[in-house]
Amino acid sequence: MIQTLFGNPFGKPEADKEEEKKPGLFDRMKQAVTRTRENLSERIEEIVSIGKEIDRDTLDELEASLISADLGVNTTHKILESLRDRADRKQIKDSDELKRLLKEELLAILAQTPAKAAKALDGEPEVVLVVGVNGTGKTTTIGKLANALRADGKSVLLCAADTFRAAAIEQLEVWGSRTGVEVIKTKPGGDPSAVLFDALSAAKARKTDYVIVDTAGRLHTKTSLMSELDKMRRTAQRISPGAPHETLLVMDATTGQNGLQQARQFTQAAGVTGIVLTKLDGTAKGGVVIAISQELGLPVRYVGVGEQIGDLLPFDAQAFVDGLFE
Amino acid sequence: MFENLSDKLQRAFKNLRGQGIINEENIGEALKEIRMALLEADVNFKVVKELIEHIREKALGQEVMTALSPTEQVVKIMRDEMVAILGKDTAKLKFASQPPTVVLMAGLQGSGKTTTSGKLAAWLKKGGHRPMLVSVDVYRPAARQQLKIVADAIKANIYEGKVDGDVGTALVERLAKEARRDAVNSGCDVLIVDTAGRLHIDDQLMDEMQVLKKRLNPQEILFVADAMTGQDAVKSADEFHKKLTLTGVVLSKMDGDARGGAALSIRNVTGQPIKFIGVGEKYDALEPFHPDRIVSRIMGMGDMMSLIEKAEETLDKKQSEDFAKKALTGDGFSLGDFRDQLRQVKKLGSLQSIVGMLPKVGPFAGMQAAVDKVDDKELGRVEAIINSMTPYERDHHEAINGSRRKRIARGSGTSVQEVNQLLRQYAQMKKMFKQMGKGGGFMARKMMGMKMPGM
Numbered sequence: 001m002i003q004t005l006f007g008n009p010f011g012k013p014e015a016d017k018e019e020e021k022k023p024g025l026f027d028r029m030k031q032a033v034t035r036t037r038e039n040l041s042e043r044i045e046e047i048v049s050i051g052k053e054i055d056r057d058t059l060d061e062l063e064a065s066l067i068s069a070d071l072g073v074n075t076t077h078k079i080l081e082s083l084r085d086r087a088d089r090k091q092i093k094d095s096d097e098l099k100r101l102l103k104e105e106l107l108a109i110l111a112q113t114p115a116k117a118a119k120a121l122d123g124e125p126e127v128v129l130v131v132g133v134n135g136t137g138k139t140t141t142i143g144k145l146a147n148a149l150r151a152d153g154k155s156v157l158l159c160a161a162d163t164f165r166a167a168a169i170e171q172l173e174v175w176g177s178r179t180g181v182e183v184i185k186t187k188p189g190g191d192p193s194a195v196l197f198d199a200l201s202a203a204k205a206r207k208t209d210y211v212i213v214d215t216a217g218r219l220h221t222k223t224s225l226m227s228e229l230d231k232m233r234r235t236a237q238r239i240s241p242g243a244p245h246e247t248l249l250v251m252d253a254t255t256g257q258n259g260l261q262q263a264r265q266f267t268q269a270a271g272v273t274g275i276v277l278t279k280l281d282g283t284a285k286g287g288v289v290i291a292i293s294q295e296l297g298l299p300v301r302y303v304g305v306g307e308q309i310g311d312l313l314p315f316d317a318q319a320f321v322d323g324l325f326e
Numbered sequence: 327m328f329e330n331l332s333d334k335l336q337r338a339f340k341n342l343r344g345q346g347i348i349n350e351e352n353i354g355e356a357l358k359e360i361r362m363a364l365l366e367a368d369v370n371f372k373v374v375k376e377l378i379e380h381i382r383e384k385a386l387g388q389e390v391m392t393a394l395s396p397t398e399q400v401v402k403i404m405r406d407e408m409v410a411i412l413g414k415d416t417a418k419l420k421f422a423s424q425p426p427t428v429v430l431m432a433g434l435q436g437s438g439k440t441t442t443s444g445k446l447a448a449w450l451k452k453g454g455h456r457p458m459l460v461s462v463d464v465y466r467p468a469a470r471q472q473l474k475i476v477a478d479a480i481k482a483n484i485y486e487g488k489v490d491g492d493v494g495t496a497l498v499e500r501l502a503k504e505a506r507r508d509a510v511n512s513g514c515d516v517l518i519v520d521t522a523g524r525l526h527i528d529d530q531l532m533d534e535m536q537v538l539k540k541r542l543n544p545q546e547i548l549f550v551a552d553a554m555t556g557q558d559a560v561k562s563a564d565e566f567h568k569k570l571t572l573t574g575v576v577l578s579k580m581d582g583d584a585r586g587g588a589a590l591s592i593r594n595v596t597g598q599p600i601k602f603i604g605v606g607e608k609y610d611a612l613e614p615f616h617p618d619r620i621v622s623r624i625m626g627m628g629d630m631m632s633l634i635e636k637a638e639e640t641l642d643k644k645q646s647e648d649f650a651k652k653a654l655t656g657d658g659f660s661l662g663d664f665r666d667q668l669r670q671v672k673k674l675g676s677l678q679s680i681v682g683m684l685p686k687v688g689p690f691a692g693m694q695a696a697v698d699k700v701d702d703k704e705l706g707r708v709e710a711i712i713n714s715m716t717p718y719e720r721d722h723h724e725a726i727n728g729s730r731r732k733r734i735a736r737g738s739g740t741s742v743q744e745v746n747q748l749l750r751q752y753a754q755m756k757k758m759f760k761q762m763g764k765g766g767g768f769m770a771r772k773m774m775g776m777k778m779p780g781m
Contacts, residue, residue: 068371070556073362134579134607135436135552139467164607166440166479167472174467188475219582227703252436256368256556258584279435282525284558307435307465 059084062102069287072257075294079105103321109294110317120245125157125203125211127236127243131229131270132250133262134217137278137304139168141250142212143175144304144312150179154209159199160185161192161232162216172214178309192216192228193235200239213244220265229270248301250276253286263292277315278304348388348396356400357382367585367624370560373411373594380407405621412593412600412617419601420545420573425515426458426506428542432535432570433550434562435523438578440469442550442604443520444476445612446576449602450516451482458483458514460505462498462538463522473520480609483514495534502541519544526565535570546573548601551592553580559588560595567596577615578604585624658756662720665712668705710738711748723749 059080066076083101120126128145130138139162146156158176160183162168169185176183184199196213203211215232218225236243249272251259266272277286280303289300300315357378364374384403421427429446431439440461447457459477463469470489477484485505492500502519509517519542524531539547549563549572566572575592580603589600600615649667652659712720714737719726726734726749735742 064371067365068557070558073365133554133582135438137436165472166475167468170471171466171468219579221581221583252552252554254434254552254555254558254562256554256559256584256588257366258368258554258582259556261583262554279525282434282558283527283561284556288556 062098066287069285070256070259070291071287072260072291075109075291078294079109106290106321107317109290110300110321112293112297120240120242123207124240124243125200125208126245127200127240128210128212129215129229129232129236129244129247129270130213130250130276131215131247131266131272132217133219134165136217136250136252136255137276138162138217138250139171139175139214140307141248141276141278141302141304141312142172142214143179144309145212145302146175146179146181147309148312149210150181155206156181156210156212157199157203157206157208158183159196159211159213161195161199162214163188163190163192163195164216168214168216193232196232196235197239200236200243204240220262220269226265226269229266233270244271246274246301247272248274248276249298250278251286251289252284253277253280253282254284255286255288257288257291259288260291260295263296263298267296267298272298274299274301276300276302276304276312281305281311348385348399350386353382353385353400356397360400360404363626364587364624367587367626368554368556368559368591369587369624370557370591370594372560373591376594377404377407377411377590401625404625405618408590408621408624409617411590412621414617421516422545426509426517427515427546428506428544429516429518429546429548430535430538430542430544430570431518431520431548431550432566432572433523434525434552435466437523437550437552438576438604439523439550440472440476440520441607442548442576442578442602442612443473443518444480444482445604445609446548446602447477447482447516447518448480448609449612450518451480455516456483456514457516457518458485458505458509458512459518459520460485460487460501461520462501462505463520464489464494464497464501465522469520469522476609483509483512485509495530495537498534499537499541502538506542517542526562526569532565532569539570547571548574548576549592549596549598550576550578551588553577553586553588553603554582554584555588557591559591563592564595567598572596572598574598574601576600576602576604576612581605581611585626586620587624589620590624658760660721661712661715661723661752662717664752664755665709665720668709668712672705707738707740707744708748711735711740711745714738723752 062083063076063080066079067073071079079102082105083098086101130142132138142158146158149156156179158172158181160169160172162172163186166188169183169188173183173185175181184195184202186195186198192215199211199213202208213232213236215229216225218229220226233244233247247270249263249266249270251262255262263272263275275289275292275298277289277300280286286303292298293300300317300320303313303315303320305311305313360381361374361378364377365371369377381400381403384407385400388399419427419429431443433439440463443459443461447459450457459473459482461470461473463473470486474484474486485501485508487501487504489497489501491497498521505519506517508514519538521535521538522531524535526532547570549566551559551563555562563572563575575589575596575598577586577589577592577600580586593600600617602612603615603620605611605613649659649663652663711734714734715726719730719734726745731742731745731749735745738745
């Protein structure tokens with residue numbers, strides 16, 4: 001499992017044997033990607049059972065499977081290139097071997113990402129900036145994240161810096177009261193950097209462990225809105241050196257190849273350090289994170305698997321990939 | 327890699343000229359490129375497969391015409407095929423013979439239903455209707471409050487109702503029923519029902535949609551889909567359509583740079599027309615859907631029509647023409663004129679968004695990279711510098727000496743170097759325009775004809 005910024009706020013590590021009662025982390029991850037797995041495995045099974053010999057047609061079909069999981073043409077080709085090489089050398093003989101190899105390729109891509117974000121100085125709050133395009137689930141993710149941190153005994157402050165969208169502040173406040181966390185806010189239309197300043201000052205004075213900052217959804221093509229994020233970063237920096245320590249890009253699992261562009265632009269403007277992949281409880285596969293990981297080396301930190309407060313899990317590359325092919 | 331589909335097709339066809347006919351062999355490479363391009367644009371891979379087959383059939387045996395290059399021929403076939411899928415019908419809503427007309431909004435979480443509901447109400451108001459809004463999203467925190475704020479902003483009627491007592495679907499049903507009654511009583515002719523986002527595989531909530539449909543008997547059930555959706559678009563749209571029989575689609579967040587291949591996928595699987603596209607967060611940012619434009623976008627051929635339309639809407643034509651005349655003839659243009667042009671261009675949006683609408687091929691190929699290097703803020707600085715000049719200085723740039731430059735730099739919060747740079751560029755530009763004008767030649771006429779502001 002990847003080391004998260006928060007240590008492991010989601011409970012005990014897997015190795016702990018105490019977990020018998022609840023379905024393990026691994027199982028829940030698997031459950032979340034079951035549909036993906038069924039689809040993908042079925043197709044691979046179908047392809048491979050045609051004959052023992054793996055020919056080029058088989059690999060072409062495999063290409064279609066990966067593409068329909070939103071991995072994108074480039075990533076798919078990179079993965080298949082090496083599979084193809086080995087198939088040509090007749091090293092792959094059956095479906096199991098093909099799957100194992102494909103898994104290895106995917107894991108290798110996910111593994112090349114740096115796992116760790118920066119740490120706050122002693123006595124300073126950890127600042128988590130949450131960004132993304134409109135409607136990906138930023139506010140919901142923040143609610144879940146606050147809950148997980150509270151459960152881990154941390155003190156949390158929420159910062160309602162989405163002053164633009166109608167009722168965004170109210171939405172965050174509902175999550176605040178659900179998790180027993182105070183929300184620092186301003187009036188609608190207020191300056192996001194100003195409310196961030198207030199939140200960080202308050203957190204410093206109260207020695208709060210974490211500040212999670214909700215920002216307005218924005219399309220990565222809007223230059224002025226993107227530079228607003230840069231301004232917020234600078235504001236955070238001024239009050240707490242090194243902040244924000246983590247910048248999470250919240251991405252909807254249904255996102256197609258535009259996800260790459262999102263990741264690029266938000267990383268450029270807001271220094272993204274990790275991804276939260278939301279809505280993985282649907283039929284969408286979120287394969288674009290593999291493309292993002294391959295191209296930008298951004299790690300996935302969490303996955304959202306439902307609307308309930310506990311439906312946020314740390315991302316586990318092994319489980320994610322295993323789940324796809326088991 | 328997508329940027330130059332045309333280049334790639336050209337390469338794929340490079341040996342075709344001599345052969346005279348498009349055949350299985352020489353089209354293979356081109357189809358492969360098309361396939362890649364469509365997949366990269368998020369068109370569902372099954373839809374891509376179908377499309378490729380159609381294009382192959384149509385293209386095979388076609389004589390290579392002299393008027394069109396083989397590339398152009400295939401691109402034309404491709405374009406026609408896609409437009410055929412998308413259909414011609416655009417923004418029209420069915421209205422009930424007995425008001426109120428009920429429009430039910432449906433879609434996944436975060437697709438933009440609430441914002442679209444507001445935009446639709448604003449659009450209807452503009453068309454002389456009296457819409458009423460109601461939110462039956464009793465699940466997401468502050469969702470109903472959001473629609474209330476939206477309704478207030480566009481001054482549309484909203485039925486708020488009380489949420490005590492019932493819960494879940496019972497509450498949803500009650501609110502819908504009450505809203506309908508309220509619409510009749512207050513003389514509203516259209517009721518727009520904003521619903522909670524739901525997953526297409528959430529049986530309980532999909533049942534709720536069916537209950538709503540039965541209760542309200544809506545004329546329109548609009549599926550709001552995010553333009554950035556990938557391959558999964560087919561599954562969600564298909565499931566929503568099976569359960570609800572959709573009547574149309576709204577494609578949201580089209581103001582981003584997503585290619586919007588989901589449009590093809592959704593249209594293909596539901597057979598229902600895309601009626602509107604959402605192009606911004608303001609309440610008037612709802613536009614009728616134009617199949618040919620999105621086809622260009624999916625193909626990476628740019629969206630020239632939208633750009634031209636936008637230019638016509640926002641730019642002052644007369645001012646541009648005057649500028650062109652002034653710049654190309656006589657004394658040339660002043661720094662004041664230059665500033666006016668800058669302001670006009672700024673009205674169009676960021677440079678990035680303008681260039682985003684240009685084709686990524688041919689003469690425009692390098693534009694994106696060039697513009698990426700230009701900071702929009704630079705335009706602001708240039709404007710600030712010119713603002714800090716006196717009217718006399720704007721007309722007589724040669725009079726701006728060292729001390730004036732210092733003052734201008736101070737006044738505009740820039741440096742003397744930046745002022746120098748602007749003056750140098752301005753002088754060059756002025757000279758260039760004058761030469762073009764003197765030539766009286768092709769370029770000058772072309773520039774005047776374009777009616778686009780010179781930069």
